[in-house]
Every structure is written in structure tokens, then in C-alpha cells.
Amino acid sequence: METTTRRTVIKAGLFTGAVALTPAAVVLDSRPSAAAVPPRTDPFTLGVASGDPWPDGFVIWTRLATDPVAADGRGGIPASTYAxxxxxxTDDRFANVVKAGSAKATPDGGHSVHVEVRGLEAGREYWYRFRLGRHVSRAGRALTTPALGSNPASLAMAFTSCANFPAGYFTAYxxxxxEQPDLVLHLGDYLYEGAGTGVGRQHAGLQTTTLAGYRQRHAQYKTDLDLQEAHAAAPWLVVWDDHEVDNNYADDIAENASEQPGFLTRRAAAYQAYYENxxxxxxxxxxxxxxxxxxxxxxxxxxxxxxxxTRQYRSDQxxxxxxxxxxxxxxxxxxxPGTEQEAWLLDGFRRSTARWDVLGQQVFFGRRDNDPTAKTTVSMDAWDGYRASRERVTRGWIDAGVRNPVVLTGDVHAHWASDLYLDYDEPTTPVGSELITSSITSGGNGYDDPDGRHPWADWNPNLQFWTNLRGYVSTRITPTEMTADFRCVPFVTTPGAEVFTRATLVIEDGRPGIAEVNAPSAAALRRQSSEGGAGAPAAAPSDAQVIADTIAQETHDASTVPVG
Structure with missing residues (x-):
């Protein structure tokens, strides 16, 4: 959609709200957009975003909305096309503009704008913004990836999942x-489809089943200023889980039989709104x-x-x-993932020459047996419920000689870390590592355990760390190790929580599995809080309550009622 012309390159105009540009700079045509009369009020209420970076560019995004939660999903924008x-x-003051152009925002596309910017330098920062008439969006920061075949010294990457608007405030975002990471991975449940209220916030509209409803819900989430900051800070790689459509759906099968008629029509509406946003x-x-x-x-x-x-092609649970x-x-x-995607993934393992191969995906990969007296009592919605598929993927990276396989996961509303094995009945030497991020808000206020250990770890030796606090994971990847900080907030039901690192985990190059867990006790964190630190987590309930809460969160996580 890049439409830079000689006119936009040499036009000696000013960009509203910008500092004066040098004569050699690239500037935008300062005349009002010709396609339709711009709205009188700010159309950039949903912020900006960038994503899918590549060595020569990235995608930049915005969506026009003057009334974001309008029930018809149109955001208060007339059914016209806007340029x-x-x-x-190369700088946040836009003194050196290197690319510029115009893109259409159409009613059929929800008045969203997706620009695939090309022709940029590899491995560097850029800033971007949009304009419609006299209105100028905020600026966003983006990065191109390093050149193919290059050997970057490090990468700062954060990953996150599960933000339920009524369950709490998006402080973690x-x-x-x-932290200004180089890259953010969002691993699903960007929003929730249900109706309902929560602690101080509520969803606009009823349960989402139509294009208007999904557009409205996306827009409501995008109005959150903390989420806008996170999008503007770095490029994102996004994938969905279930709540972007329907809780625990599998391919073309709805969660509830009563919702099966017309489900593919609903899925089409949800997918359209997801792309638009x-x-x-x-x-x-x-x-x-x-x-x-x-x-x-x-x-x-x-x-x-x-x-x-792991939703669109899966076999039913x-x-x-x-x-x-x-x-x-x-x-x-x-x-x-479906047979075609499995084959694509295994081919990627065989072709990889990277130091680290990272799977950004949605549901728990390692085993979590919740009952030591039964043979295997596990979640049917996670890889535990698709054991042959998990074995094929795991054997695929082993046979391909993948140097450092790391699985990143969301979905379960708690921080976990797990070693990965080919055979969980004979867990000898780990063959990979899994890092699982907690939710941004889903589950409401969390709690902690004194030793960072879930009760299931007593009979699941792969489980190395757990806390039921909310937050995200911040990593630093180098040729020699991946370091993961499990970042937490002590509460989400009121705004303003400070963030702290509950644990730091290390995965060493060439050594599958978690090499080091540095997790201060909850008591130490409370002492830190009493000395003016970041804030302490609540004490953990009994093991029985921890198990019950874990199962409740993952089985009924469409609820807007906080758990715990």
C-alpha cells in the first residue's frame, strides 16, 4: 500500500504538529485528504501499531474511530473512503523522514490502515505516524530485523497473553x-468475547457474534491507553487463541452445540475484525x-x-x-496445529540455521497431570490432549538437530516454566524448554507461593516454576543464553500497580531445559515491599485451592469474574 510519489518527496510543506523539516527531507502533502471530508474530531483514538518486521520494513497500522464503542462497529466514521x-x-521528531505516502481507509475494512513499508535499512529503529486532515496521530516506534545471515549480539523480546477488560486494568502493558523491547509477541486472547462486568470496567455490548460486535470489542480494548503505549513501543507479532472468536472452539466446531448453527459465519466475522485491528x-x-x-x-x-x-486447524478436543x-x-x-501446519513447522526446523528456534503459540506444551493417582489426567484443550501431535513436533526438532528449541506459551493465566521431554513417562534428559506467560488481567488479582512451586510439580518433574500473579515475560536472547524475567504486578483490580521480577530463568546455549531458576521467596518480596519496594503478592491459598483455581481458570476462562 506504499504510494510514495515524486510530489510527496519534493513537496516543501509542513506536517501539522511537526518541527520544521530540512529541504532534503521527505514530507507529506499538507493539503487535506481528497477522498472524503476529514472528521472534525480526532479519528486516531485507537492509537497506532507496527508489526511483522522484516529486514527492509514492517507493517504500520491505525484505524479511524471518533466514537470507538459505537454499537454498529463503525467507530462513528461515515461510510466513506478516506486517504x-x-x-x-529515523528520529522521533520526524526531522529525517525517509518514507511517506497515502493509504485508503475504507468502510469495508473497518476504516483500518495497513501499510507495508519497504526499502528501509536492516536492524535499526524508526518512528511512524499518520495524518488525516488537520489530525495527526501519536508517533510509534518500530524496528526492522537484522539482515538475513547477520549475527546480532542480542535481542530484547517480551511476550504476553490474555487481557480481559472487565477483569482488571492493563497496567502490565x-x-x-x-522497557522498550525490540519485539513483542502476543500469544492470544487479545480480547474476550463474552458480555459482563468486572472490577470498575465492563464490556460494551453483548457477547460478540457479528462483525459489528467484534469491531466494537476490538475498538473498546484499543481505547485503553496502557495497551496503546505497548503497541507504540515496539513491533508486535500476534497470533490468536480462542477468545478472539469463541471459548475453546476447535476449527469449525463451537464450544457449545447450541452455538454450532452459523458458527463459520461467526468465525468469518471474528477473523475479519481481527485482521482489521x-x-x-x-x-x-x-x-x-x-x-x-x-x-x-x-x-x-x-x-x-x-x-x-493452534485453533483454526485443530482436531476437536x-x-x-x-x-x-x-x-x-x-x-x-x-x-x-493441523497436518499442513505440522509439516510446515517440521520443514522450518530442517531448514533452520538459527541459534534459537522459538515457537510462539497458545496452549501448554509440556505435561501437566493434575492427579497422581490416575494414569494421566490432563487438559484436553492443550498439547496434553494431542499427545501424538506433540511427539511428532518434538521428534521433528530433535531429528532436525535444532540447537535451542524454546516454546513460548500463553492461555493459562499464570507464569510457569517447564522442561520438555520426548517421553514424559520416562523423563530423563530434557530436549527443550517452555516459558509460559501469565495473563495481563484474566483471573483478576493473583497470589503467590512461597517457593514458586505448583503442587502438581510433585509428580510432574518437568514443571520448574509457577506463580499465579499477573504480568508478562521479558527476555534477553544472546548467542550464549536466553534469560527470562517473569515480570509481575501484585494487583490489577485497581490501577497503578508497580512491577517487579518474581523470578529470573536462564536457558543456556546447547543445553535444553531450564538451567537456572532465581526466584526469591514470597517472604523476601514482602520484606522488599515493607522497605519501599515494588509491592508484595498475596499469600498462596492451600494446595487444594491452588489446584481448584488452576482448573477453574483454564476450563471456564470465558468468565469475566476474577478467580482467586
Whole structure:
């Protein structure tokens, strides 16, 4: 959609709200957009975003809305086409604009703008913004990835998941933005589809089932200023889980039989709204109820990010949802990512020359047996419910000689860390590592355990760390190690919580599994709080209550009622 012309390059005008530009700078045509009369009030109420970076560019995004939560999903914008101007600069004052152009915002696209900016330098920062008439958006920060084949020294990457608007405030997003990472991975449940109220906030509209409803819900989330800060801070790689459509859906099967009629129509509406509201490339434009979301993004030779879609193609959950002891979970015909995506992933392993191969995906990969007296009682919605599929993927990275396989996960509303094995019945030497981020708000205020250990770890030796606090994970990846800080906030039901690191984990190059866990006790954190520190987590309930809360959060997480 880049439409830079000689006129925009040499036009000696000023960009409203900008400092004066040098004569050699690229500037935007300062005349009002010709396609339609711009709105009188600010149309950039949903902020800006960038995503899907590449060595020569990235996607920049915005969506026009003067009334974001309008029930018709149109954001208060008339059914006209608008020409939205955009700029990309090498500095945050836009003194050196290097790319500029105009993109159409159409009613059929929810008045969203997706610009695939090209022709930039590899491995550097840029800033971008938009203009419509006299209105100028805030600026966002983006990065291009390092050149293919290069050897970057490090990468600062954060990942997050599960933000439920009524369950609490998005304070953790603001803290993530303050860290200014190079890259953010969002691993699903960007929003929640249900109706309801929570602590100080409530969803606009009823349960989302139509395009208007999904557009309205996305817009409501985008009005959150903490989320806007996180989007403006760095490029994002996004993938969905279930709540962007319907809790625990599987391919073309709704969670509840009563909602099955017309489900693909609903899925098409949800996918359309998701594309409209995310910084995605044209390759992800939906075709009815289908949308290409899995993709691969390299970071030089340092890392490959394999971004998976574990909803659109999965076999239905075995024996229904929930925690079960189910023989059908071993059926080799069943697949979580679907056979085509499995093949794509295994081919990516074979072709990889990266130091780190990172899977950005949604549901728990390692085993979590919740009952030591039964054979295997595990979540049918996670990889535990697709054991043959998990074994094929794991064996795939082993056979391909992947140097450092790391799985990143969301969904479960708690921080976890797990070693990965080919055979969980014979857990000898780890063959990979899994880092799981807590939610931004889902589950409401959390709690902590004195030793960072879930009760299930007593009979699941792969489980290395756990806390039921809210937050995100901040990582630093180098050729020699991946360091992960489990960042937490002590509460979400009121704004203003400080952030602190509950644990730091290290994965060493060439050594699969968690090499080091540095997790201060909850008592130490409370002492820190009493001395003016970041704030202490609440004490953990009994083991029985921890288990009950874990199962409740993951089985009924469409609820807007905070758990714990």
C-alpha cells in the first residue's frame, strides 16, 4: 500500500504538529485528504501499531474511530473512503523522514490502515505516524530485523497473553512499554468475547457474534491507553487463541452445540475484525472463515520465530473439554496445529540455521497431570490432549538437530516454566524448554507461593516454576543464553500497580531445559515491599485451592469474574 510519489518527496510543506523539516527531507502533502471530508474530531483514538518486521520494513497500522464503542462497529466514521497520509522517520521528531505516502481507509475494512513499508535499512529503529486532515496521530516506534545471515549480539523480546477488560486494568502493558523491547509477541486472547462486568470496567455490548460486535470489542480494548503505549513501543507479532472468536472452539466446531448453527459465519466475522485491528500483512487478509496466520520471522542468525495457529486447524478436543483421562488423546490421526501446519513447522526446523528456534503459540506444551493417582489426567484443550501431535513436533526438532528449541506459551493465566521431554513417562534428559506467560488481567488479582512451586510439580518433574500473579515475560536472547524475567504486578483490580521480577530463568546455549531458576521467596518480596519496594503478592491459598483455581481458570476462562 506504499504510494510514495515524486510530489510527496519534493513537496516543501509542513506536517501539522511537526518541527520544521530540512529541504532534503521527505514530507507529506499538507493539503487535506481528497477522498472524503476529514472528521472534525480526532479519528486516531485507537492509537497506532507496527508489526511483522522484516529486514527492509514492517507493517504500520491505525484505524479511524471518533466514537470507538459505537454499537454498529463503525467507530462513528461515515461510510466513506478516506486517504490517510503516513510518514516513517529515523528520529522521533520526524526531522529525517525517509518514507511517506497515502493509504485508503475504507468502510469495508473497518476504516483500518495497513501499510507495508519497504526499502528501509536492516536492524535499526524508526518512528511512524499518520495524518488525516488537520489530525495527526501519536508517533510509534518500530524496528526492522537484522539482515538475513547477520549475527546480532542480542535481542530484547517480551511476550504476553490474555487481557480481559472487565477483569482488571492493563497496567502490565504500560510497564512492558516502558522497557522498550525490540519485539513483542502476543500469544492470544487479545480480547474476550463474552458480555459482563468486572472490577470498575465492563464490556460494551453483548457477547460478540457479528462483525459489528467484534469491531466494537476490538475498538473498546484499543481505547485503553496502557495497551496503546505497548503497541507504540515496539513491533508486535500476534497470533490468536480462542477468545478472539469463541471459548475453546476447535476449527469449525463451537464450544457449545447450541452455538454450532452459523458458527463459520461467526468465525468469518471474528477473523475479519481481527485482521482489521492488528498490524498484519496482506498475506493474512481473511477469505471468509479462513485466514493465514502462521508464519515465520527470522532475527538474523540469532533466532527464528515460528508463529503458530493452534485453533483454526485443530482436531476437536478428545472426550470434550476439561481435564480428563482420555485414551483418544493418543490417536495419531489427531493434530493440534493441523497436518499442513505440522509439516510446515517440521520443514522450518530442517531448514533452520538459527541459534534459537522459538515457537510462539497458545496452549501448554509440556505435561501437566493434575492427579497422581490416575494414569494421566490432563487438559484436553492443550498439547496434553494431542499427545501424538506433540511427539511428532518434538521428534521433528530433535531429528532436525535444532540447537535451542524454546516454546513460548500463553492461555493459562499464570507464569510457569517447564522442561520438555520426548517421553514424559520416562523423563530423563530434557530436549527443550517452555516459558509460559501469565495473563495481563484474566483471573483478576493473583497470589503467590512461597517457593514458586505448583503442587502438581510433585509428580510432574518437568514443571520448574509457577506463580499465579499477573504480568508478562521479558527476555534477553544472546548467542550464549536466553534469560527470562517473569515480570509481575501484585494487583490489577485497581490501577497503578508497580512491577517487579518474581523470578529470573536462564536457558543456556546447547543445553535444553531450564538451567537456572532465581526466584526469591514470597517472604523476601514482602520484606522488599515493607522497605519501599515494588509491592508484595498475596499469600498462596492451600494446595487444594491452588489446584481448584488452576482448573477453574483454564476450563471456564470465558468468565469475566476474577478467580482467586
Amino acid at each position: 490517510v497520509n503516513w510518514q516513517v522517520a 504500560r510497564h512492558l512499554a516502558d 492488528m498490524p498484519l500483512r496482506r498475506s493474512s487478509v481473511p477469505a471468509g472463515p479462513d485466514m493465514q496466520l502462521y508464519r515465520r520471522v527470522p532475527w538474523g542468525n540469532l533466532a527464528n520465530f515460528h508463529m503458530l495457529d 478428545a472426550c470434550g473439554d476439561g481435564y480428563k483421562d482420555c485414551a483418544d488423546a493418543d490417536d495419531p490421526q489427531r493434530s493440534l
